[in-house]
Amino acid sequence: MYHWGEGFAMPTKLDWLLNTPRKNSIWYLLFATACCGIELMQTGGPRTDLDRFGAVFRATPRQADLLLVAGSVTYKMADRVRRLYDQMPEPKYVLAMGSCANSGGLFARSYSVVKGVDKIIPVDVYLPGCAPRPEALNHALLTIQKRMMKDKWSVRRTTSSEKLL
Amino acid sequence: MSDVKRMHETLSRALPDIPLEVESAQAGMSWIHVPAEHIAAVIGHLRHTEGFDYLACLTGIDTGEELQIAYTLRSLPDKTECALKISLPRDEAVVPTISHLYGVADWFEREVFDLYGVHFDGHPDLRRIMMPDDWEGHPLRKDYVFPSEYHGISAERPDPHDLLDPEYEACAVDPAPKSDSKEGSTS
Numbered sequence: 001m002y003h004w005g006e007g008f009a010m011p012t013k014l015d016w017l018l019n020t021p022r023k024n025s026i027w028y029l030l031f032a033t034a035c036c037g038i039e040l041m042q043t044g045g046p047r048t049d050l051d052r053f054g055a056v057f058r059a060t061p062r063q064a065d066l067l068l069v070a071g072s073v074t075y076k077m078a079d080r081v082r083r084l085y086d087q088m089p090e091p092k093y094v095l096a097m098g099s100c101a102n103s104g105g106l107f108a109r110s111y112s113v114v115k116g117v118d119k120i121i122p123v124d125v126y127l128p129g130c131a132p133r134p135e136a137l138n139h140a141l142l143t144i145q146k147r148m149m150k151d152k153w154s155v156r157r158t159t160s161s162e163k164l165l
Numbered sequence: 166m167s168d169v170k171r172m173h174e175t176l177s178r179a180l181p182d183i184p185l186e187v188e189s190a191q192a193g194m195s196w197i198h199v200p201a202e203h204i205a206a207v208i209g210h211l212r213h214t215e216g217f218d219y220l221a222c223l224t225g226i227d228t229g230e231e232l233q234i235a236y237t238l239r240s241l242p243d244k245t246e247c248a249l250k251i252s253l254p255r256d257e258a259v260v261p262t263i264s265h266l267y268g269v270a271d272w273f274e275r276e277v278f279d280l281y282g283v284h285f286d287g288h289p290d291l292r293r294i295m296m297p298d299d300w301e302g303h304p305l306r307k308d309y310v311f312p313s314e315y316h317g318i319s320a321e322r323p324d325p326h327d328l329l330d331p332e333y334e335a336c337a338v339d340p341a342p343k344s345d346s347k348e349g350s351t352s
Contacts, residue, residue, distance in 0.1 A: 075297060075300075075315045075316070075318065076295075076296065076297045078315075078316065078318055079316065103322060103325075104322060108322065111304045111309070111311050111312070112296065112304065114318060115319075115320055115321070115322035116322060119318050119319055120318060
């Protein structure tokens, strides 16, 4: 008969058990709003192959774990970004790729561009650059993986986009 | 330039009632200035009689005093180009549409309406084309006030230079013209 032992070590093991497959199959949403999308495609290509980390693109938010905001987001697009985010199943992560997604970047003084995607949805990793090289995006994905390994199974990530407003 | 002058002569002969003037910028481009209410008649003549079969560009300009609309027409068989401009008052900008002459003018005019607030009389579907439908104001006007929020999304974000180095002057551009700086370097 199996004994749990003195220290109740199950949660840690359970975290590891849940997080390891999660981090090794990050399916990111196929969502590119500007030129960062070109680097995103490049990163999915053979040279810096995201597939070797189990990360492949999905064309629907219902199957995606990671919302990779690649490019500037306009106010018109903001409602759609929030909607896509809300359609993703938990647990979900957001990677703001490039200066525009981080802070508005080059278009920060424009009338129509959101000053950083963290005004709409919670962001886990900010990736600077205009546009970031594929190696940088690769590094950001590994950072997301590290971030995933720290998640506790008992703690629900409060990730509703409504909380920000 | 000769194209525009030649076209001005042709138009003046064909439409003697409409006052047309040739104007030119320092950079070399010249255009025919047309009274706003006659623009559809002039462009209709160019389209049907002079063979200008291609509307290359239709865009707006806000000079601060008045609104302008620039039309660039091309004739693909003759390889000629003709630019037209009209002036409109800022507070009551209404102009006849040319969307019945060129199909592409439909979206061009919606764009000018969206960004400059010019109303095109007779346009079949004059809605905003780029900004959201509930957007207020016309962003490319000189007197446009930038919104502080949209649908609850704040448009405020501090300048990182202010946070890191308050002494830093953002966008400090030397106003001295180029010729002066050249003299300064030689002396």
